[in-house]
Amino acid sequence: MLSNIESRGIQTGFGFLEAESGFDIAEYLIDYSSTSTNLRVFYVGLINTLVVSAVGIVFASIIGLIVGIARLSNNWLIAKLAGGYIELFRNIPILLQILFWYNLALMVLPHPKQSFELFDSVFVNLRGIYMPKPITENGFVWVLVVLILGIVLKILLKRYYNNKKDNTGIKTNTLSYSLLLVVGLPVSVYFLLGSPLSFDYPTLKGFNFKGGMSLSPEFLSLAFALSIYTATYIAEAIRAGIESVSKGQKEAALAMGLTQKQSLKLVILPQALRVSIPPIINQYLNLTKNSSLAAAIGYSELVSVFAGTVLNQVGQAVEIILMTMAVYLTISLVISLILNIVNRQMSVKGR
Amino acid sequence: MAIFTAQPAKNAPQSEVGVVSWLKKNLFYSLGSSAFTLIAIYVIYLIVPLLANWMFFDATFAPVTNEQCGREGACWSYVIEKSNLFVYGFYPPEAVWRPQLVLVLALVFVFVAKSLKPYTHKAKIIAGLIVIYPVIAFLLLYGGLGLEVIETHQWGGLMLTIVVATVGIVASFPIGILLALGRQSKMRVIRLLSVVYIEFIRGLPLITILFMASVVLPLFFREGMDMDKLLRALIGITLFQSAYIAEVIRGGLQAIPKGQHEAADAIGLNFVQKTGLIILPQALKISIPNIVGSFIALFKDTTLVLIIGLFDILSMVHLTTSDELWLGRSTEGYVFVMIVLWVILYSMSRYSKKLELKYNTEHKV
Numbered sequence: 001m002l003s004n005i006e007s008r009g010i011q012t013g014f015g016f017l018e019a020e021s022g023f024d025i026a027e028y029l030i031d032y033s034s035t036s037t038n039l040r041v042f043y044v045g046l047i048n049t050l051v052v053s054a055v056g057i058v059f060a061s062i063i064g065l066i067v068g069i070a071r072l073s074n075n076w077l078i079a080k081l082a083g084g085y086i087e088l089f090r091n092i093p094i095l096l097q098i099l100f101w102y103n104l105a106l107m108v109l110p111h112p113k114q115s116f117e118l119f120d121s122v123f124v125n126l127r128g129i130y131m132p133k134p135i136t137e138n139g140f141v142w143v144l145v146v147l148i149l150g151i152v153l154k155i156l157l158k159r160y161y162n163n164k165k166d167n168t169g170i171k172t173n174t175l176s177y178s179l180l181l182v183v184g185l186p187v188s189v190y191f192l193l194g195s196p197l198s199f200d201y202p203t204l205k206g207f208n209f210k211g212g213m214s215l216s217p218e219f220l221s222l223a224f225a226l227s228i229y230t231a232t233y234i235a236e237a238i239r240a241g242i243e244s245v246s247k248g249q250k251e252a253a254l255a256m257g258l259t260q261k262q263s264l265k266l267v268i269l270p271q272a273l274r275v276s277i278p279p280i281i282n283q284y285l286n287l288t289k290n291s292s293l294a295a296a297i298g299y300s301e302l303v304s305v306f307a308g309t310v311l312n313q314v315g316q317a318v319e320i321i322l323m324t325m326a327v328y329l330t331i332s333l334v335i336s337l338i339l340n341i342v343n344r345q346m347s348v349k350g351r
Numbered sequence: 352m353a354i355f356t357a358q359p360a361k362n363a364p365q366s367e368v369g370v371v372s373w374l375k376k377n378l379f380y381s382l383g384s385s386a387f388t389l390i391a392i393y394v395i396y397l398i399v400p401l402l403a404n405w406m407f408f409d410a411t412f413a414p415v416t417n418e419q420c421g422r423e424g425a426c427w428s429y430v431i432e433k434s435n436l437f438v439y440g441f442y443p444p445e446a447v448w449r450p451q452l453v454l455v456l457a458l459v460f461v462f463v464a465k466s467l468k469p470y471t472h473k474a475k476i477i478a479g480l481i482v483i484y485p486v487i488a489f490l491l492l493y494g495g496l497g498l499e500v501i502e503t504h505q506w507g508g509l510m511l512t513i514v515v516a517t518v519g520i521v522a523s524f525p526i527g528i529l530l531a532l533g534r535q536s537k538m539r540v541i542r543l544l545s546v547v548y549i550e551f552i553r554g555l556p557l558i559t560i561l562f563m564a565s566v567v568l569p570l571f572f573r574e575g576m577d578m579d580k581l582l583r584a585l586i587g588i589t590l591f592q593s594a595y596i597a598e599v600i601r602g603g604l605q606a607i608p609k610g611q612h613e614a615a616d617a618i619g620l621n622f623v624q625k626t627g628l629i630i631l632p633q634a635l636k637i638s639i640p641n642i643v644g645s646f647i648a649l650f651k652d653t654t655l656v657l658i659i660g661l662f663d664i665l666s667m668v669h670l671t672t673s674d675e676l677w678l679g680r681s682t683e684g685y686v687f688v689m690i691v692l693w694v695i696l697y698s699m700s701r702y703s704k705k706l707e708l709k710y711n712t713e714h715k716v
Binding site: 073074075076077078081087088090091092093094095096099100103104107285289290292293295296303307311317318321324325328329331332333 | 377378380384387388391392395551553554555556557558559562563566567570651652653654655657658665668679681682685686688689692693696697700
C-alpha cells in the first residue's frame with residue numbers, strides 16, 4: 001500500500017497539519033484565517049460539529065418531548081397531528097430534508113437590502129440571521145460568578161425546604177427567594193459594577209451586514225433539519241416509555257387524588273424516562289453522526305472542511321480519514337459511557 | 352299476577368351520541384384542550400390551503416416550458432419531462448426494459464415463494480431463488496451473455512437507489528450473521544474481533560465510511576487498476592450495514608430460550624448442526640421485523656451516495672435543475688423525491704409493524 005501511495009506522489013505522515021491551509025472558512029468560533037495551519041482547520045471543524053450537534057440535541061429534545069406527550073393526548077386532533085408529524089418526517093431521508101430546508105431558505109429569504117427586521121437589531125436575509133453581539137467588559141465575570149452562586153444557593157435552599165416538608169409537612173413557598181437569588185442578585189451586581197456589557201449591532205454596509213453575530217443559512221437549515229428529524233425518534237421513545245408504565249400506576253395515582261398534571265409529573269414521567277432515556281441518548285449519538293451530512297450544503301463542520309477541503313488540497317486521505325474517524329469514535333465512546341452511567345443510576349432499586 | 356313483557360332497549364342518552372358529544376369528548380373536554388384545539392385548527396388553516404394551492408390548484412401539469420409554468424404554483428411539467436432521469440438515470444432508454452424485467456421477475460419470485468405450500472420443499476426452492484435471482488438481475492442490468500454492456504456510471508435515479516439498498520442488505524446479511532455468531536463465540540480472539548468491528552463501525556457516520564471507500568480504498572490497488580465507483584460504494588455500505596445487521600441478529604440469538612441449546616446438545620448435534628438447524632432459523636425469524644427496520648434505515652442512508660458523486664434519485668434534483676431550461680425548479684424536484692421516497696419508506700415501515708405484530712406472540716413466558 002505504501003508503494004501505491006508513493007507512486008501517486010502523495011506524502012505520508014502528519015506533517016501536513018503544520019502547513020498553511022490557504023483557504024477561508026465561512027464560520028469559525030476560534031481565531032482563523034487562511035494563513036492558519038491545517039491543524040487549526042481541524043479544530044474549527046471539530047468545534048462547529050460540536051456546536052451544531054449541541055444545538056440540535058437541545059431542540060430535538062424539546063420538540064421530541066412535546067410531540068411524544070402530545071401523541072398520547074386525549075385531544076384527538078392534537079394526537080393525530082403529532083402522529084402525522086412523526087410519520088411524515090421520520091420517513092424522509094435526513095439528507096433530503098437538509099437539502100430541502102436549505103434550498104427553501106435560500107428561495108424564500110430576501111436579499112440583505114430588503115432584510116426582515118426585528119426592533120432594528122435583528123435582521124433576517126438570505127445570508128442568514130444577524131443579531132447584536134454581546135461584548136463583555138472588565139468585571140462582567142463577577143456577574144456570572146454571582147449568578148452561579150445564586151443558582152447553587154437556590155438549589156440548597158430548595159433542598160432544605162424539601163427536607164423540612166418531608167419531616168414536618170409544612171410547605172414553604174420558595175419562589176420569591178429563588179427569584180431574588182437567581183435574578184435579583186446578579187442584576188444588582190451588574191448595575192453596581194456600572195453595566196459592564198454592551199452590544200455590537202449589525203449594520204448594513206455595502207452589500208452585506210457588518211458587526212454583530214450571525215447565523216448562516218447553512219447552520220440554520222442543518223440544525224433545523226437535524227432537530228426536526230431526530231425529534232420524531234425522541235418522541236417515539238418517550239411515547240414507548242409512557243406506554244410502558246403499567247395502567248395500574250396511573251389508576252393508583254388518580255385514586256390517591258393526584259391531579260392529571262401531578263400524576264404525570266410525579267408518577268408516570270419518572271418511570272417512563274427510565275425506559276426512554278437509553279434510546280434517546282442513542283439518538284443524540286445519531287444526531288451527532290448525521291451532522292456530518294453538512295458536507296452536502298457546505299456548513300463548515302469537521303467532515304466538510306477537514307475531510308473535504310483539506311483532503312482535496314493535500315491528498316493525504318489515510319491520515320485525514322483516520323483523524324476524522326477518531327473524532328467520531330471518541331464522541332461515540334463518550335456517549336456510550338454516559339449511557340452506562342445513566343443506566344446504572346436509573347435502574348430499579350429493588351428491595 | 353303481572354306478566355313480564357320485555358321493554359325495548361332505551362336509546363343511549365342524547366349527551367353520549369352524535370357529532371356534538373364526540374367533539375365534546377375528544378376536542379373540547381376542558382378549557383385547555385379547547386384552546387389547544389383552536390390553535391391546532393388555526394395552524395391547519397394557515398398551512399393546508401397554502402400547500403394545496405401550491406401543489407394542485409396553482410400547479411402546472413401540462414407539457415410546457417419553464418417560463419410558461421409561472422411562479423405561483425408548482426411546475427410538475429419539469430418532473431414529468433425529467434421522469435426518465437428520476438427513475439433510470441442515464442440508462443439508455445432503449446434498454447429500460449431490462450430493469451423493468453428485473454422488477455417484474457422480483458415480483459414473480461415473491462409471488463411464487465408466497466404461494467408455495469410448506470410440504471413442497473418450500474425452503475429449498477426459496478433458497479434456490481435467492482441464489483439465482485441476483486445472477487439474473489446482474490446479467491440483465493449490467494449486460495453480458497449477448498446483452499449489450501451498460502456501464503455502472505450510466506445507472507442512476509430510483510433504480511440506483513434500489514440497487515444500492517438491496518445489494519447492501521443482501522451482501523451484508525451473511526457477514527452480519529457471522530459477526531453476530533462471532534460476538535457470542537466462546538473463542539476470545541474471535542469474540543474480541545467481532546466486538547471491535549461492530550462497535551467501531553457503529554460509532555462512525557456512514558459518510559466517513561463512504562469517503563474511505565471512495566478515496567482510501569483505491570490506495571490499496573495498483574495504479575491503473577481502477578475499481579468501479581459503484582462497487583466501491585457498495586463495499587463501503589456493506590461494511591457499514593453488516594455491523595448493524597449483526598446487532599439485530601444478536602438480539603434474535605439472545606431471545607432463544609436456553610432449553611433450545613440444551614435440547615440440541617442433548618440429541619448430540621454438533622455446533623454447525625445446532626446453529627444451522629435449530630438456533631439460527633429461530634433467531635432469524637424473530638429478527639425479521641428488525642431486519643426490515645434496518646433495511647428501511649439503509650434505504651434512507653442510500654441517499655448519501657450523492658456525496659461521493661453517484662447519481663441516485665436525490666442527486667437527480669441537482670442535476671436536472673442545473674439544466675438551463677429548468678433553473679430554479681429544485682423545490683419541485685425535492686418535493687417530488689420526498690413524495691416518492693416517503694411512499695416507499697412509509698409502506699415498508701407499515702409492513703414492518705405488521706410483521707412485528709405477527710411475530711410478537713412467540714417466546715413469551
